[in-house]
Amino acid sequence: MSGLKEAVVLVTGGGSGLGRALVQRFLSEGARVAVLESSAARAETLRSDFGRAIEVIVGDVTVYADNARAVEQAVARFGRLDTFIANAGIFDFFQPLSQYDGDRLGAAFDELLAVNVKGGLLGARAALAELVKSRGSIIFTISNAGFYPGGGGPIYTASKHALVGVVKQLAHELAPKVRVNGVAPGGMKTNLSGLQSNGTHSQSLADIDGLDQMLRDITPLQIAPKPEDYCGPYVLLASAADAGPITGAIIQTDGGLGVRGIVNVRGGEAL
Numbered sequence: 419m420s421g422l423k424e425a426v427v428l429v430t431g432g433g434s435g436l437g438r439a440l441v442q443r444f445l446s447e448g449a450r451v452a453v454l455e456s457s458a459a460r461a462e463t464l465r466s467d468f469g470r471a472i473e474v475i476v477g478d479v480t481v482y483a484d485n486a487r488a489v490e491q492a493v494a495r496f497g498r499l500d501t502f503i504a505n506a507g508i509f510d511f512f513q514p515l516s517q518y519d520g521d522r523l524g525a526a527f528d529e530l531l532a533v534n535v536k537g538g539l540l541g542a543r544a545a546l547a548e549l550v551k552s553r554g555s556i557i558f559t560i561s562n563a564g565f566y567p568g569g570g571g572p573i574y575t576a577s578k579h580a581l582v583g584v585v586k587q588l589a590h591e592l593a594p595k596v597r598v599n600g601v602a603p604g605g606m607k608t609n610l611s612g613l614q615s616n617g618t619h620s621q622s623l624a625d626i627d628g629l630d631q632m633l634r635d636i637t638p639l640q641i642a643p644k645p646e647d648y649c650g651p652y653v654l655l656a657s658a659a660d661a662g663p664i665t666g667a668i669i670q671t672d673g674g675l676g677v678r679g680i681v682n683v684r685g686g687e688a689l
């Protein structure tokens with residue numbers, strides 16, 4: 419058992435993809451779950467799928483007041499907060515620097531980093547007093563793009579590298595009362611979408627043809643995981659019983675991108 423029975427978890431971007439898989443997984447672990455989600459339609463679907471089991475707050479992670487309201491509602495409903503998961507994110511669809519109009523680059527940067535980085539900091543700030551009370555923890559969703567190039571364009575890569583720093587800094591600052599960790603998933607077919615400022619907000623990763631095959635081709639483990647396949651490390655890190663000594667850690671769940679090497683050995687296939 420993960421020891422999460424009755425624990426209270428707040429996850430941002432819980433209306434789709436990885437966030438929605440986290441909602442289901444934490445509920446199945448016996449936790450109580452609140453979600454901050456910007457899409458009213460996805461929020462409504464969550465309510466109709468999970469009913470009274472969860473608390474759904476419609477709001478924007480880039481707005482401090484929305485994060486504060488989400489924490490307040492989670493605590494009003496469930497009495498405490500044990501884990502805050504900063505998960506909401508948007509993508510740059512691999513757009514290279516050279517393909518931005520110079521005068522639009524700043525707007526794209528501001529929009530993406532506002533969600534992916536500022537959103538997590540605002541949420542962490544809003545959750546802090548409750549997490550101190552519960553001796554709880556924060557988990558950031560990072561990405562392979564937090565470690566390696568080519569998992570996005572320069573803006574997305576910058577945002578995820580920034581989160582690696584945020585995890586280390588907050589783990590340092592908030593010890594001994596609050597643990598702060600990250601999970602860095604590899605690719606998965608989700609609705610991860612683009613930016614209003616460059617008109618890619620209605621595109622989604624799921625529209626990329628052959629994404630799963632591409633993932634199998636580039637990962638040493640030859641896998642194309644689904645969102646639910648990435649949830650285990652979150653459960654581990656949220657559990658004070660299992661992860662009590664863990665802070666400042668980032669679990670890389672990307673099928674082994676860091677061990678691709680130079681020649682293709684595939685020793686595991688020969689046996």
Ligand SMILES: NC(=O)c1ccc[n+]([C@@H]2O[C@H](COP(=O)([O-])OP(=O)(O)OC[C@H]3O[C@@H](n4cnc5c(N)ncnc54)[C@H](O)[C@@H]3O)[C@@H](O)[C@H]2O)c1
Binds near residue numbers: 537561607
């Ligand atoms: N899909 C991938 O290949 C992949 C790989 C590594 C990391 N990630 C990360 O996983 C996280 C979740 O992304 P996903 O792939 O599940 O995408 P998704 O689009 O399916 O889910 C993200 C959810 O966040 C919500 N959201 C977006 N902006 C928001 C805002 N300002 N305020 C509140 N909610 C907002 C969206 O409405 C959506 O429901 C992101 O941080 C992403 O960077 C995704």
